[in-house]
Amino acid sequence: MTTVSRNETLSISEEIDVVMARNKVRLFAKEAGLGLVDETKLITAASELTRNMLLYANGGTISIEHVSVAETAGVRIRFEDCGPGIVDLALAMTDGYSSNNGLGLGLPGARRLVDEFQINTKKGEGTVIVVTKWKR
Amino acid sequence: MSFERIPILTMGEFLLVTIQGEMHDTLATTLQRELTARVATQGARGVLLDISGLSMVDSFMGRMVSTIASITRMMDAETVVVGMQPAVAITLVEMGLTLPGVLTAMNVERGMELLRGRLGFAREDSNDYGESERDAIDF
Numbered sequence: 523m524t525t526v527s528r529n530e531t532l533s534i535s536e537e538i539d540v541v542m543a544r545n546k547v548r549l550f551a552k553e554a555g556l557g558l559v560d561e562t563k564l565i566t567a568a569s570e571l572t573r574n575m576l577l578y579a580n581g582g583t584i585s586i587e588h589v590s591v592a593e594t595a596g597v598r599i600r601f602e603d604c605g606p607g608i609v610d611l612a613l614a615m616t617d618g619y620s621s622n623n624g625l626g627l628g629l630p631g632a633r634r635l636v637d638e639f640q641i642n643t644k645k646g647e648g649t650v651i652v653v654t655k656w657k658r
Numbered sequence: 659m660s661f662e663r664i665p666i667l668t669m670g671e672f673l674l675v676t677i678q679g680e681m682h683d684t685l686a687t688t689l690q691r692e693l694t695a696r697v698a699t700q701g702a703r704g705v706l707l708d709i710s711g712l713s714m715v716d717s718f719m720g721r722m723v724s725t726i727a728s729i730t731r732m733m734d735a736e737t738v739v740v741g742m743q744p745a746v747a748i749t750l751v752e753m754g755l756t757l758p759g760v761l762t763a764m765n766v767e768r769g770m771e772l773l774r775g776r777l778g779f780a781r782e783d784s785n786d787y788g789e790s791e792r793d794a795i796d797f
Contacts, residue, residue, distance in 0.1 A: 541680045544714065562714055562745035566753065569716040573683070617754055631717060631753035 526598075529587035534575050543572045543584055547599065550586050554595045555657050564597060564655040567632040571601045571651055574628050579605020579648065589654065596637070596656035604648040611643055664689050666696050672704040672773055673697065674766065678711035686722040693726060697735045704773035705730050706766055710741025720755040727760045736761060736776055738769040 530550075532543055547568040551561040568584075575582040582603030589598045608614045617630045633639040638654040662685055667674045673696055675689065693705065707723065709715065715723075727737040738761040742750075750756070763769035 537683050541682050545680075548713075559745045559748050562743075562749050563752065565714050566716050566749045569714065569718075573716070573718060628717060631755070634752050634754070635749065 523591070525590050527588045527590065529585055531583055531585045533581070533583050534572055535581040537576065539581075540569060540572045540576065544569050546586055547597070550588060550597045551655070554588055554597050556597065556655060557658060560655055560658065563635040564599075564653075567635040567653055567655075568599055570628045570632040571599075571653070575601055575603045575605070579603035582648075594656050596654050598652065598654040601651045601653075602648065603650075607645040607647055607649055608641075608643040609645060611641065615641075663692075666693060668700065668702075669706075669770075671702060671777075672706060672770065673700070673702045674706045674708065676708040676711065681712060681719055683718055686719055690722055690726055690729075694729050694733065697730050697733050702735050703777055704735055705737040706740050706769045706773070707737055708740045708766055708769075709746075710743065710765075712746065713743065715742075715746050715750060717753065717755055720750060720757060724757055724760055727757075736773060738763050738772055740764070740766050740769040 530546060532539065532546060534540070534543065544565050547565050548561065551564050556564065572584060575584075580603075582601065582605070584602075585600045587598050587600075589596050613619050614629050615633070620628075629641075632653065636653040637656050638652075640652045641649065642651075643649040664675060664677055664685065667676075673693065675693060677689075696702065697705065705726070707726065709723075712719075723737075723739055727739075730737045739757070740763050742762065761772060763772050
């Protein structure tokens with residue numbers, strides 16, 4: 523069973539909030555005892571997904587929490603927005619596809635950087651992405 | 659929004675930019691604009707972009723670095739990215755962002771050597787057609 527011991531919710535509405543989100547994720551990663559490489563990967567994934575929220579949904583909320591299963595600790599982040607949703611999820615998860623002139627690495631890149639990645643999106647209602655990184 | 663700026667130092671015919679602390683998107687965009695303007699006004703031949711102080715580089719910043727390198731190259735100046743932290747390098751590669759065409763060096767000193775070397779060869783190139791190809795450092 524997964525236990526949640528601490529969590530924090532951040533509201534994302536402007537560019538500087540991406541920096542705040544990164545710093546908060548770093549704090550949680552350090553507390554959970556993630557190694558430097560895993561910490562960096564999680565922060566980078568969080569940065570990508572937070573920026574996506576701003577770009578495509580005008581912001582949203584992020585909840586960061588400490589989770590543990592048996593003896594393993596980890597950090598879970600939930601990104602929730604009320605944006606337009608992702609019309610073609612398969613396409614959005616494809617490397618190199620970008621609807622915004624970016625590199626198209628945001629979603630597929632972020633997925634590769636974490637241990638668990640779940641995405642739920644509904645056209646016109648929004649998108650929820652939950653990522654988890656476990657301590658090795 | 660904020661008055662932060664990243665200082666651009668002149669070192670002979672090169673420009674040195676040391677990025678430290680938190681990099682947000684506007685700052686990255688401002689840097690790109692100011693740096694390319696400085697390359698033009700000073701006729702700089704190279705740019706050293708020291709990112710050893712960055713604990714994270716995401717796809718936006720990675721793209722900014724690539725763009726700076728491409729723009730300066732078109733303006734006859736090479737950009738060398740210096741001091742990327744191992745965790746940052748691992749993360750970028752895993753994400754699929756390998757910064758193709760961007761020169762890199764371990765530290766500022768080696769970055770300078772790299773730039774001087776390339777400039778030296780370029781100068782030889784202009785007087786001497788035959789030999790230069792073999793000596794050129796090819797990335």
